[in-house]
Amino acid sequence: MEPQEPVKMEGRLTLVLALATLIAAFGSSFQYGYNVAAINSPSGFMKDFYNETYYDRIGEYMSEFSLTLLWSVSVSMFPFGGFIGSLMVGPLVNHLGRKGTLLFNNIFSIVPAILMGCSKVAQSF
Secondary structure (H helix, E strand, O other): OOOOOOOOOOOOOOHHHHHHHHHHHHHHHHHHHHHHHHHHHOHHHHHHHHHHHHHHHHHHOHHHHHHHHOOOOHHHHHHHHHHHHHHHHHHHHHHHHHHHHHHHHOHHHHHHHHHHHHHHHHOOO
């Protein structure tokens, strides 16, 4: 009996590869879209807070352009923070290890939550 040549699978798209690619592509974009929507859902309340705070400080309301600019900067901090975090994770894991990096990462959740909680009392947006 003759030995058979191995079947080359190089360059072929398999079902598992296609499913993994689709799940990775759509799964991450859905999460990003959900988080952006979750940020945008309280936009009316946040814009009112910005206007009230500005009025208390200056004595007049913000222009529509300034209000939209301030809100867009607030919303854009989410993807920008993700970008900066993705650049920092490699050196942090090398320096602190996986568990240490996860614990260190909690600082970036707890401190902003405290600052957001105090922003109304401090009258600062």
